[in-house]
Amino acid sequence: MRIEDIWVDAAVTELRPDFACLLMIAYGLRNGPSDDRSRAWLADAAEHAVPRDHPKLDAWREAYRAFGAKPQRTRPSVDALSRRKPLPEINLIVDAYNAISVKHALPIGGEDLSRYEGVARLVRATGEEPFDTVDAGEPVVDHPEIGEVVWRDDRGVTCRRWNWRQCVRTRITEETTDALFILERLEPMELGELEAAGEELTALLRELSPGVRVESRLIAPAR
Known part of the structure; x- marks a missing residue:
């Protein structure tokens, strides 16, 4: 997948014209368990x-309500993450981006x-897309609500409710x-x-992986 091929559907930008995303692809990472x-x-x-x-957090709660989600029940990722004390330790790469997120x-x-x-794309769901997740410790296949904002690829949903929950398949290990x-x-x-x-x-990725190559692309409303 090339970074220039990733796209955001017009139905999403109609919902939130102020939405922008910075895409980054890093090649040659060296990951490992969390450390000091x-x-x-x-x-x-x-x-x-x-x-x-x-x-900033209120803006995401409003965006969730706009497509029918209840942010008190399924919180935007940074809202949920910021409430955790201490922040969870996952692995080096995930810790790096979680720290920047918070x-x-x-x-x-x-x-x-x-x-x-x-190709990754941000769309409004039809409700038929598969989403692989875990429920009570067991793997299950779920589906988004009709009209829900989701990231997806050709196989199915990679992240539900814009940024609420990631699928198992594409998690960073x-x-x-x-x-x-x-x-x-x-x-x-x-x-x-942003x-x-x-x-x-x-900078954090380069500290962890000195030989990493990073490409970036900004998708944003016209200034």
């Missing part, structure tokens, strides 16, 4: 997390590029070497802060 370095990133981010009533109150998704089938990162912005976040967050994530 990634724990320090998480601790610093948690210390500077925005309050629960911050306008620091900027910015939803960030990380996906194993090798697990994609076809310690074996991941190439990854797609999706940084999602709504106003009042400025595009400059781009700065991408630069900070790139």
